[in-house]
Amino acid sequence: MTLHVILKFPVDYTIAGGTTDTITEHQELCEAKNRLIWGHSSNKSTSLVSEVNRNRLKAQISNGENTYSFFLANNKGKRELYVGKMNTIYRKGEILTGSPLIDYIPSYYASSVGTATDKNNILVDVSTFFRIDEKYLINITLESTGTKVGTVENRTSVFLVNIDEELEKLLIDLLTNLESNFQYQVEQVEVPATVTVVDQPRNKPPKTTVGGTSSYKRDAKTAKTAIVSAQYLCEIDPSHKDFISRITKENYVEAHHLIPMEFQYDFPQSIDVEANIVSLCASCHKKLHHATFTDIQPLVEKLYDDRVDRLDDCGISISKTDLLEYYK
Structure with missing residues (x-):
C-alpha cells in the first residue's frame, strides 16, 4: 500500500515575544506561493522518518503515486486535520542556509533552518494545504499495526500510515475539483x-x-x-x-x-x-x-x-x- 505521513502538533507555537498560530502561518504561505515546506521538530535526536522510508516516499512521488502528509493539530483541546500533497521529504540538515527552498518555510523559523539551532527533524514539502473533517482519522491506519490513528494515544508526533479508498477518493476530488x-x-x-x-x-x-x-x-x-x-x-x-x-x-x-x-x-x-x-x-x-x-x-x-x-x-x-x- 502507498505510504503517507501524519504529523501531530499544537496550533499555538511559542516564539520570541509570545506565540504564533502555526496553521495560519503555514496556510497563508502556501496560498501565496502554491508550495509549503513544513518543518517538524521533536525532542528526539532521530530523524523521525528513517532513510528507508524517506526513500520509499520519494520513490512513490517519483512514480506518480498520490502521497500525502496529514497534519493533526491540537487547537486548545480540539483536533483539526489538514492535508497536503507531498512533493518530497527532507531530513534535518538537507536544506542549507541560503537555499531558495527557505522561501517556502514560514518566517518565524525559516532563519534557523540549516543552522546549528535548527530543531526540525524532518521537513515535508507539499503543493497544497487544506483542512478536512477530522472524522477521516478513522480512514487512516498505522502501517505497522493497522490501528486506526484516531484511537492511538501516545506522545509520538510522527506516524507512517496508510489510507483507505474512501479517503483517497475524497482527496482526489478535492485536488481536481x-x-x-x-x-x-x-x-x-x-x-x-x-x-x-x-x-x-x-x-x-x-x-x-x-x-x-x-x-x-x-x-x-x-x-x-x-x-x-x-x-x-x-x-x-x-x-x-x-x-x-x-x-x-x-x-x-x-x-x-x-x-x-x-x-x-x-x-x-x-x-x-x-x-x-x-x-x-x-x-x-x-x-x-x-x-x-x-x-x-x-x-x-x-x-x-x-x-x-x-x-x-x-x-x-x-x-x-x-x-x-x-x-x-
Missing part, C-alpha cells in the same frame, strides 16, 4: 454565529494554483460570513431547505459569487466580498451553473436587484445587462 474543494472549505471554516459585515472596497485577491489550475483566490471565511449573514437560507427562496449539514448543524447551503470570480480581471476592486457572495441551496446553485439561460435569467435579476447597492459600496460597478452576459 476547485468548486468542490472551495465549498468543502467553506463548510469547515468557523465564524461566529453573529457577524457584522461592512461593505467597502477591498484589494484584488492574488491568483493561486490548485491541481495545476490557476484562478483568483476565494476566501472561505468571507464566503462563510456571507452564509451566516443570510442565516443559512437560500437567497432565491428561503423555503428551500434540503437537509441539515453534519458539519454546521444548519440548513445546508453553498456560497455563490454573483459576479463569477473568473471575471475578476474586469474589476479594479476585489469581487471576493460578502456583497458579491450569495447563499444558495444546492439545487439553485446548480441551476445557476447548469440551466438554460432562460431559467437562469430571472434568478440572476432577482439577486442583482437585492445586491446592487451593496456592490456599489464595495466599489464594484456593473449593470444588470453586463452581469447577465457572464451567465450566457
Whole structure:
C-alpha cells in the first residue's frame, strides 16, 4: 500500500515575544506561493522518518503515486486535520542556509533552518494545504499495526500510515475539483454565529494554483460570513431547505459569487466580498451553473436587484445587462 505521513502538533507555537498560530502561518504561505515546506521538530535526536522510508516516499512521488502528509493539530483541546500533497521529504540538515527552498518555510523559523539551532527533524514539502473533517482519522491506519490513528494515544508526533479508498477518493476530488474543494472549505471554516459585515472596497485577491489550475483566490471565511449573514437560507427562496449539514448543524447551503470570480480581471476592486457572495441551496446553485439561460435569467435579476447597492459600496460597478452576459 502507498505510504503517507501524519504529523501531530499544537496550533499555538511559542516564539520570541509570545506565540504564533502555526496553521495560519503555514496556510497563508502556501496560498501565496502554491508550495509549503513544513518543518517538524521533536525532542528526539532521530530523524523521525528513517532513510528507508524517506526513500520509499520519494520513490512513490517519483512514480506518480498520490502521497500525502496529514497534519493533526491540537487547537486548545480540539483536533483539526489538514492535508497536503507531498512533493518530497527532507531530513534535518538537507536544506542549507541560503537555499531558495527557505522561501517556502514560514518566517518565524525559516532563519534557523540549516543552522546549528535548527530543531526540525524532518521537513515535508507539499503543493497544497487544506483542512478536512477530522472524522477521516478513522480512514487512516498505522502501517505497522493497522490501528486506526484516531484511537492511538501516545506522545509520538510522527506516524507512517496508510489510507483507505474512501479517503483517497475524497482527496482526489478535492485536488481536481476547485468548486468542490472551495465549498468543502467553506463548510469547515468557523465564524461566529453573529457577524457584522461592512461593505467597502477591498484589494484584488492574488491568483493561486490548485491541481495545476490557476484562478483568483476565494476566501472561505468571507464566503462563510456571507452564509451566516443570510442565516443559512437560500437567497432565491428561503423555503428551500434540503437537509441539515453534519458539519454546521444548519440548513445546508453553498456560497455563490454573483459576479463569477473568473471575471475578476474586469474589476479594479476585489469581487471576493460578502456583497458579491450569495447563499444558495444546492439545487439553485446548480441551476445557476447548469440551466438554460432562460431559467437562469430571472434568478440572476432577482439577486442583482437585492445586491446592487451593496456592490456599489464595495466599489464594484456593473449593470444588470453586463452581469447577465457572464451567465450566457
